[in-house]
Amino acid sequence: xxxxxxxxxxxxxxxxxxxxxxxxxxxxxxxxxxxxxxxxxxxxxxxxxxxxxxxxxxxxxxxxxxxxxxxxxxxxxxxxxxxxxxxxxxxxxxxxxxxxxxxxxxxxxxxxxxxxxxxxxxxxxxxxxxxxxxxxxxxxxxxxxxxxxxxxxxxxxxxxxxxxxxxxxxxxxxxxxxxxxxxxxxxxxxxxxxxxxxxxxxxxxxxxxxxxxxxxxxxxxxxxxxxxxxxxxxxxxxxxxxxxxxxxxxxxxxxxxxxxxxxxxxxxxxxxxxxxxxxxxxxxxxxxxxxxxxxxxxxxxxxxxxxxxxxxxxxxxxxxxxxxxxxx
Amino acid sequence: xxxxxxxxxxxxxxxxxxxxxxxxxxxxxxxxxxxxxxxxxxxxxxxxxxxxxxxxxxxxxxxxxxxxxxxxxxxxxxxxxxxxxxxxxxxxxxxxxxxxxxxxxxxxxxxxxxxxxxxxxxxxxxxxxxxxxxxxxxxxxxxxxxxxxxxxxxxxxxxxxxxxxxxxxxxxxxxxxxxxxxxxxxxxxxxxxxxxxxxxxxxxxxxxxxxxxxxxxxxxxxxxxxxxxxxxxxxxxxxxxxxxxxxxxxxxxxxxxxxxxxxxxxxxxxxxxxxxxxxxxxxxxxxxxxxxxxxxxx
Numbered sequence: 001x002x003x004x005x006x007x008x009x010x011x012x013x014x015x016x017x018x019x020x021x022x023x024x025x026x027x028x029x030x031x032x033x034x035x036x037x038x039x040x041x042x043x044x045x046x047x048x049x050x051x052x053x054x055x056x057x058x059x060x061x062x063x064x065x066x067x068x069x070x071x072x073x074x075x076x077x078x079x080x081x082x083x084x085x086x087x088x089x090x091x092x093x094x095x096x097x098x099x100x101x102x103x104x105x106x107x108x109x110x111x112x113x114x115x116x117x118x119x120x121x122x123x124x125x126x127x128x129x130x131x132x133x134x135x136x137x138x139x140x141x142x143x144x145x146x147x148x149x150x151x152x153x154x155x156x157x158x159x160x161x162x163x164x165x166x167x168x169x170x171x172x173x174x175x176x177x178x179x180x181x182x183x184x185x186x187x188x189x190x191x192x193x194x195x196x197x198x199x200x201x202x203x204x205x206x207x208x209x210x211x212x213x214x215x216x217x218x219x220x221x222x223x224x225x226x227x228x229x230x231x232x233x234x235x236x237x238x239x240x241x242x243x244x245x246x247x248x249x250x251x252x253x254x255x256x257x258x259x260x261x262x263x264x265x266x267x268x269x270x271x272x273x274x275x276x277x278x279x280x281x282x283x284x285x286x287x288x289x290x291x292x293x294x295x296x297x298x299x300x301x302x303x304x305x306x307x308x309x310x311x312x313x314x315x316x317x318x319x320x321x322x323x324x325x326x327x328x
Numbered sequence: 329x330x331x332x333x334x335x336x337x338x339x340x341x342x343x344x345x346x347x348x349x350x351x352x353x354x355x356x357x358x359x360x361x362x363x364x365x366x367x368x369x370x371x372x373x374x375x376x377x378x379x380x381x382x383x384x385x386x387x388x389x390x391x392x393x394x395x396x397x398x399x400x401x402x403x404x405x406x407x408x409x410x411x412x413x414x415x416x417x418x419x420x421x422x423x424x425x426x427x428x429x430x431x432x433x434x435x436x437x438x439x440x441x442x443x444x445x446x447x448x449x450x451x452x453x454x455x456x457x458x459x460x461x462x463x464x465x466x467x468x469x470x471x472x473x474x475x476x477x478x479x480x481x482x483x484x485x486x487x488x489x490x491x492x493x494x495x496x497x498x499x500x501x502x503x504x505x506x507x508x509x510x511x512x513x514x515x516x517x518x519x520x521x522x523x524x525x526x527x528x529x530x531x532x533x534x535x536x537x538x539x540x541x542x543x544x545x546x547x548x549x550x551x552x553x554x555x556x557x558x559x560x561x562x563x564x565x566x567x568x569x570x571x572x573x574x575x576x577x578x579x580x581x582x583x584x585x586x587x588x589x590x591x592x593x594x595x596x597x598x599x600x601x602x603x604x605x606x607x608x609x610x611x612x613x614x615x616x617x618x619x620x621x622x623x624x625x626x
Contacts, residue, residue, distance in 0.1 A: 007503075026377070033529075034442040035442070035444040035445075037424065037529055038438040038442040038444045039436070041434040041435060041437055042439075043435070044431045044434065044435075045431045045434070045500050045504065048493070048497045048500065048515050049497055049500060049501070051497075052472075052493055052497035052498075053457060053460065053462070053465070053497050053498070055468075055472070056465040056468035056472060057460060057465060057468075058467035059471070059472070060465060060467065063467060063468060073471075102393035108434075121362065124355060124358065124362070127352065127355045128352065128355050128359045129352075129356065132359040132360050133359065133362040135359070135360055136360075137613070138367075139362075139363040139364070140363075141609050141613055141616075142366070142367055143366050143367075143369070143574055144369050145554070145605040145606045146370060146602050146605070146606075147473070147557060147576075147598075147601050147602060147604065147605060148560065148577070149558070149577040149580055150601050150602045151369070153373075153580060153595070153598045154369045154370070154372060154373040154595065154598060157373075157376065157591050158372060160487060160591070162387060163386065163387065163389060163591065164389070165383065165389045166390065167392075168387070168389055200369065205620075208616075212618075212620060224618045253459075257459055257461070261461040261462075263560065263561045264558070264560040264561065267560065267561075268560070268581070283463050283464070286464065286466075287565075290467045291470075296467050296471075300467050300468070301465075303464030303465070303466075303467060304464070307460060307461055307464050310459060311456075311459055
């Protein structure tokens with residue numbers, strides 16, 4: 001926000017004056033008027049983002065360096081600077097490592113799941129006529145529109161131990177072991193159930209994005225490729241994929257960002273992190289440490305780790321995309 | 329694009345992978361089946377909401393009911409103050425959408441149409457802001473809202489204002505990024521023509537640009553609305569003691585009980601919570617799809 005203020009070297013010159021002397025060129029190349037208008041236009045969003053995002057981010061890092069518990073939060077005890085103490089506590093805690101593995105594995109499954117389902121259905125939607133395509137889009141928009149809590153509750157109910165439709169159907173098909181089976185009891189089935197719900201409500205974004213990309217490719221390019229004797233596979237790989245790459249990057253990054261920090265679904269479906277915390281992910285873990293355990297310092301340290309990891313994964317992905325993009 | 333010779337019109341993939349007729353019929357049957365599977369949880373939710381108690385708590389669930397009832401809906405409005413929570417959710421999501429519409433539009437205009445030093449830096453900062461896991465900020469935000477509350481109670485803990493502030497800020501980076509492409513797509517000649525006609529910068533912004541980027545604004549509004557409407561974490565953290573200021577996602581949890589979940593009420597509540605978003609989606613779906621397409625093309 002401060003950067004554009006510096007361009008106002010001579011705010012006194014009236015805009016009309018510049019125009020008569022230098023014509024339109026002066027205005028287009030960035031006169032004072034533009035810089036001043038930019039400040040005005042950016043101010044509301046800028047102030048809010050600094051107050052509610054940048055400053056709390058700074059505070060998060062700061063909090064993570066202190067012993068900050070119930071006593072400190074209520075002002076009853078002085079702050080104690082720990083330096084990297086909270087991080088040392090985390091790194092030596094086996095539970096933290098389990099949560100870290102949970103988070104990365106769960107996010108990876110959700111990202112891969114929503115990407116592959118979304119892309120497959122976008123391709124399918126491009127192959128069929130209007131009516132089936134519209135039905136598919138309506139269903140996908142419905143799943144997309146369902147609030148996370150509502151989606152979680154209905155999936156829980158479908159997979160309910162006693163009254164769920166899924167167990168009933170499976171045991172009806174002759175799989176006797178599924179009668180009264182609890183999906184949320186085991187760590188992996190619980191994660192699988194949540195991942196199913198997450199993929200269900202997040203593939204539509206990928207599908208809509210990729211479908212838009214496929215539609216935007218001019219048919220002439222594909223015809224030219226087939227006239228040149230390129231096989232279907234070759235066309236898809238060498239012509240369509242590079243054209244869809246920017247979209248794929250957007251869809252992947254958005255999925256990583258969303259799935260890495262999922263809170264609601266885990267919290268609702270596994271009742272706050274599963275039996276004995278077996279289904280905790282970083283986000284829920286930080287929440288539990290801070291607000292259930294009044295351990296705000298440690299919770300903040302988890303938040304910092306989470307932020308760092310997410311930025312790292314995104315940057316690595318972008319970098320990998322750039323290098324492969326240059327090679328081909 | 330479509331010449332008379334190329335009729336019947338086929339999608340791109342149809343042209344790329346020229347499937348034979350039976351192949352397409354098979355693909356269409358598969359599409360309908362997939363659509364039904366995707367829609368099934370929603371169907372089950374609405375159906376259960378209308379089922380009488382005995383049929384819900386049955387170990388032999390059936391995908392239909394011959395005796396629909398409104399009893400579950402009555403339950404959520406009497407046992408839980410659902411109308412109140414519904415209104416709270418509407419206020420939070422509505423205010424967020426309206427304000428972020430203006431804020432992100434103005435910011436997108438500045439970032440695409442004005443030349444000034446530091447523009448690139450700001451653009452990169454907005455990209456990075458999108459990657460910040462806002463949920464990680466819950467702890468500092470909790471303390472921030474606690475101190476804000478002593479100065480401006482409406483924006484402090486236990487008030488809807490705190491939720492509005494947070495969701496507004498969190499929806500901005502993506503909204504700005506999304507609108508950028510739409511604003512950039514408006515040709516510069518148009519601006520020159522407007523200037524020659526005597527329209528100032530502000531008039532051009534509101535009377536020419538604003539209507540032109542409408543598809544982007546709609547798509548952006550939908551995504552901001554969903555974000556605020558869905559929120560569970562911040563409502564759970566900020567609205568601690570003033571239950572009358574709770575929002576919908578938390579209101580449903582009342583019916584999860586250790587002694588046995590009231591699935592009828594839970595599904596009725598979930599249905600009530602989904603319907604506004606669904607209606608919103610159906611109305612704007614055309615703009616939503618073209619909006620996302622426009623944003624990703626940019």
